[in-house]
Amino acid sequence: MEYNFRDIERKWQKQWKDSQAYKVKNDFSKPKYYVLDMFPYPSGAGLHVGHPLGYIASDIFSRYKRLKGFNVLHPMGFDSFGLPAEQYALDTGQHPAETTKKNIATFKSQLDNIGFCYDWDREVQTSDPKYYKWTQWIFLQLFNSFYNRKTQKAESITQLIKLFEEYGSGAAGIAPSAFSFTPEEWKTFDEKTQQDILMNYRLAFCGYGEVNWCEALGTVLANDEVVNGVSERGGHPVVKKKLRQWYLRITEYADRLLEGLDRIEFSEAMKEMQTNWIGKSSGAEIDFAVKGFLNTKLRVYTTRPDTIFGADFMVIAPELELVNEIKSEEQTTAVDEYLAYVKSRSERERMAEKKISGVFTGAYAINPFSGREIPIWISEYVLAGYGTGAIMAVPCGDERDHKFARHFNIPITNIIGSYYNGEEANPTKEAILQNSGFLDGMVMKDAMEVAIQALEDNGIGVRKVNYKMRDAAFSRQRYWGEPFPITWKDGIAKEWKGELPLILPTVEKYGPGPDGQGPLANIPEWVAQELETNTMPGYAGSSWYFLRYMDPHNDSAFCDRKVSDYWNQVDLYIGGTEHAVGHLLYSRMWTKVLYDLGHIGYDEPYKKLVNQGMIQGSSRFVYRMILTAIAISDNNKPIPQIFISKNLIEDFHYGGQILKEGIIFNQLEKILSSKGIKINVDVKVDYYHPNALHVDVNIVDGFELDIEAFKKSKPDYANAEFVLEDGKYICGSEIEKMSKSKYNTVNPDDLVLKYGADTFRMYEMFLGPVEMSKPWDTKGIEGVHRFLKKFWRLFFDEIKGKMWTEDEPTAEELKVLHKTIKKIEEDTERFSFNTAVSGFMIATNELTDLKCHKRSVLEPILILLTPYAPHIATELWSLLGHSDSILDAAYPRFEAKYVAETSKEYPVSINGKLRTTMNISLDAAQPEVEQLVLQNDVVQKWLEGKPPKKIIFVKGKMVNVVI
RNA sequence: GCCCGGGUGGCGGAAUUGGUAGACGCAGCAGACUCAAAAUCUGCCGUUCGCAAGAAUGUGCUGGUUCGAUUCCAGUCCCGGGCACCA
Structure with missing residues (x-):
């Protein structure tokens, strides 16, 4: 009996489905384990081999935990709202709901092919009204809450109103704002005023923010859709535009998001990235008087108030209102020109720019201690959103300031003596201050306190903790997202009074509404109800989905409290580092809010995070010659497309002269002369290089092109001719992101069909450590397949049939067994799946060498293999005569005595x-x-x-x- | 530019805490079985020198610490991810 993986896999996948083998019950009596994958966005391209890497790892771990006796929750769903579906709708006129449905069906069938142990009854889709009902509900929780700084948690907005009624704006726990009022005054305010004040405290609030606006496309663009100031699609100009936007007040949670990192198992790199993103710093805000302006102050934020005497110039963000106020007449033209330039620049470009640019405003700030006049500049490297949008530049202590000063010939004051060498800034805190007035002679780190104290005593500055993180923009001018359950009347945002969900209406036109509004603004009935026309961003649904899997069909709560108490935190979360800051921070914040409001019992969603690396594509190229300049057709026959094998490209010409002795020339002449075409060897080609074109990696074996398949791939290529080396067409290659447009995607379905799901699963793991990025190469899959066949032969011989015996194992065989138990268990526990696979290979090789076919040795190994290759394990288990399921077998126990060495x-x-x-x-x-x-x-x-x-x-x- | 990863044979990778570098697999080479092929099995396989024994060299690069460094430290180059409206 041979290893017939197709029949085996089909049979058991059906059996598992029929018997509901992967049904997960909320059985509170069993110990639980929760394994979560970052759910996919169901793109039209379908699943490629990069997607399942993390899913296979989590599936193995889930099955492993199940064998260890846990009630394992290992769900899957779809992050099904998003921009690409909407763009596709715009392009093709199909409704995003339709295309999304189709895409999800494709994804599901592809996932099922691989034999995952999902309980599909628990599937969630973020675009499903039954799901987004609760996304909207949680949004309203955020809308109706504020952050009490005294109790350090989210509380109801009615509590805030109570505080205002009792204590006014000075109540304990209230963040300072521009509003200042007594309890009596609060009561006299009209509704609009009260609501405007409350909006400054809501955790989900409305404000104004700048977006990349493309007039020609009538839409807002993502930063990566803007290239060199124009839209990627179409190359239209893009400018900054201020729009009303929703935000989440995540900054109030900055400290708790930092503190929480100590209680969770994320990699140090991940924690570092989040810490840097939050960017907590302490320093001071300092108000500088502006020369010639009585009531205008320039407020800067600095982490180094000790260097105030070294401030040789100020730089303020070009978009600050202040710029227009203070610019001098002589500098007006220069400033305005610079502002126009900055307006066309994306934030990304501004930060990445190496070239120094800036303009003097003509105004001067006054050093409050020395009275020195300090020129005020504007430059794109200062962003309005950081701190106060203005810095005092200290060139001797900051490299960027130093370069700026050098570039514009601004004199540099040295306040750190020999620590500054005149060539490079030195950001030391150890230097003894000079040229620093009352700070002279102090060590910088001690001067810090003295300076802040002096600023506060003189009322010109305050101690200030700052965060680089900004409040999260939470609205999109798009169609395919959750509608906000919010109505606007007389400029007041109110909770929509209908029953959730507020269903996303069907639209005829997906295009943007008037004045930069979203497509919903095109719907008269929607506008008539005064409903919010923005929709929520992609991360809304993904910020809490881990909770919904626990209780997916609950219609009266997002998740029953008893159920969320049982399943509790996600024990293991597997996903890519590309979500390091966005999704992970948002969902951590949402969890904290839900915790504060008493809806769940923990404030960190993910106990342990494992990052999977990205599988890159290995693209293949063919090289097409351009013959128009040198080919002469004597009878106007079309010149065929000619492709040159990779290593011959350089052999065609030298210094513009065609090489008549070259390998190409001979072949080319043969090919062309049969078609009545001659090459004009006298034409000089100044520059000649063939076009490199992506070719589908699936019709390339290693580097050798399947020429027949290539000809069939496009009608264009049907009559193509090839210049070969050693009778083969060799392709070029490059490692790139795996994407449909690069023709380097590999569909898991094809591999499963050819080698089976078990081989595919083990091969993906065998490629290398899960955390590491690596290029995909199908070639090695044969080896894993051979291993499974060899493993099968321990049980069955093609000719002799059944091989296993009931004999007692030898010491040597037991040693192999227990060595393997230890290896597989340890490697699985530390997510080293690649070495576990090689452990199975070694065991199989050793048992084959020992001619060991004993049930007592093979059966435990079969159980070890189950998480990795569930189909073959189940089949052999059943053939060994078991009627129970190997999915719930007892995991073998390692015994050291069998492996002891002397x-x-x-x-x-x-x-x-x-x-x-x-x-x-x-x-x-x-x-x-x-x-x-x-x-x-x-x-x-x-x-x-x-x-x-x-x-x-x-x-x-x-x-x-x-x- | 800033933040975070990574760099080991022809290729994917192993070496878990500073202790035999290259496990396991792919590819390649030689052989067995076969009419032949497939499948399977056996042997070789970092580089250089050598018949061999063996020697030298080798984990991006330059230094350092150590009896000993792929592993720790400093610097540097290259590649990947993120940088707030892709998901």
Whole structure:
């Protein structure tokens, strides 16, 4: 009986479905384990081999935990709202709901092919009204809450009103704002005023923000859709435009988001990225008077108030209102020109720009301590959203300021003496201050406090903690997203009074509404109800989906509290680093809000996070010659497309001269002359290089092109001709992102069909560590497939049939078994799936060599294999005569006694270089080992009769003789 | 530009805590079985020198710490991810 994977996999996938083998019950009596994948966005391109990497890892771990006796929740769903579906709708006129439905069906069938243990009854789709009902509900929780700084948590907005009624704007816990009022005044305010004030505290609030506006497309663009100031699609100009936007007040949670990192198992890199994103810093805000302006102050934020005497110029963000106010007459033209330039620049470009640019405003700030006049500049490297949007530049201490000063010939004040070499800024805190007025003679880090104190005492500055993180923009001028359950009347935002969900209406026109509004503004009935026309962004639904899986059909709550208490935090979350800051921070914040409001019992969603690396595509190229300049057709026949094999490209011409002796030329002449075409060898080609075109990697074997398949791939290529090397067409290659447009995607379906799901699963794991990015290469899959066939042969021989016996195992066989149990268990626990796969290979090779076919050895290994290759394991388990399911078998226990060793082949080094090995008892101590080693021939040869300086012996590891 | 990763044979990778670099697999080479092929099995396989024994060299690059460095430290180059409206 041979390993017929197709039948086996089909049979068991059906059996699992029919028997509901992966149904997960909310059975509170069992210990739980929650494994979560970052759910996919169901793109039209379908699943490629990069997607399942994390899913296979999580599936293996889920099945492993199940074997260990846990009630395992391992759900899957779809992040089905998003921009690409809307763009596709715009392009094709199909409704996003339709295309999304189709895409999800494709994804699901592809996922099922791989044999995942999902309980599809728990599937969630963020675009499903039954789901987004609760996204809207949570949004309203945010809308109706504020952050109480005293209690350090979210509380109801009615509580805030109570505080205002009782204590006014000065109530404890209220963040300072521009409003200041007494309880009596609050009561006299009209509704609009009250609501405007409350809007400054709501966790979901409305404000104004700048977006990339493209007039020609009538739409807002993402930063990566803007290239060099124009839209990627169409190349239309893009400018900054202020629009009313919703925001989440995530900044109030900055400290708790930082603190929470100490309680969760994320990689240090991930924690660092989040910490840097939050960007907590402490320093001071300082108000500088502006020369000639009585009531205008320039407020800067600095982390180094100790360097205030070294501030040689100020830089303010070009978009600050202040610029127009203070610019001098002579500088007006220059400033306005610069503002126009900055308006066309994306934030990304501004930050990445190496070239120094800026303009002097003509105005001067006054150093409050020395009275020195400091010129005020504008430059794109200062962004309005950071701090106050203005910095005091200290060139001797900050490299960017230093370069700026050098570039514009601004004199540099040295306040750090010999710490500054005149060439490079030095950001030290250890220097003793000079030229610094009352701070002279102090060490910088001590001067910090003194400076802040002086600022506060004189009322010109305050101590300030700042965050780089900004409040999260939470609205999109788009159609395919959750509608806000909000109505606008007389400029007041109110909770929509209907029953949730507020259904996304069907539209005829997906195009943007008037004045930069979203497509919903085109619907008269929607506008008539005064409903919000923005929709929520992609991360709304994904910020809380882990909770919905626990209780997916609950119609009266987003998740029953008893259920969320049971499943609790996600024990293991697997996903890509590209979500390091966005999604992970947002969902951490949402969890904290839900916790604060008492809806769930924990404030961190994910206990442990494992990052999967990205699988890159290995693209293949063909090289097409351009013959129009040199080919002469004597009878006006069309010139065929000619493709040159990769290593011949350079062989065609040299210095513009066609090489008549070249390999290409001979072949080319043959091909062309048969078609009545001649090459004009006298034409000089100044520049000649063939076009490199992406070719579908699926019709390339390694680097060799399948020419027939290529000809069939496009009507254009049907009559193509090829210049070959050694009879083959060799393609070029490059590692790129896996994407449909690069023709480098590989569909898992094809591999499953050819090798089976078990082979595919194990091969994806065998490629390398899950966390690491690596290029996909289908070639090696054969090896894993051969391994499974070899494993099968331990049980069945093609000719002899059944091979297993009931014999007692030998010590050697037991050693293999227990070594394998240890290896697989340890590797699985530490997510080292690639080495686990090789562990299975080693075990199979060793048992084959030992001719071991004993049930008592094979059965435990079969259980170990189940999480990795569930189909073959289940089939063999059943063939071994079991009627119960191997999915719930007892995980084998490792027993050290079977693998104990008494001696070791010690490596013996001379001066750290390995020279020989010696078998020495593991009990042997230093003196005994030294004696043995000195007697060794090889060691004696190296010693040349001299005594060794030292002998280093690490028990169980190695011996090193130092001479 | 800033933040975070990564760099080891022809290729994917292993070396878990500073202790035998290259496990396992792919590709390649030689052989067995076969009319032949497929499948399977056996052996070789970092580089250089050598018949061999062996020696030298080798984990992006330059230094350092150590009896000993792929592993730790400093610097540097290259590649990937993120930088707030792609998901």
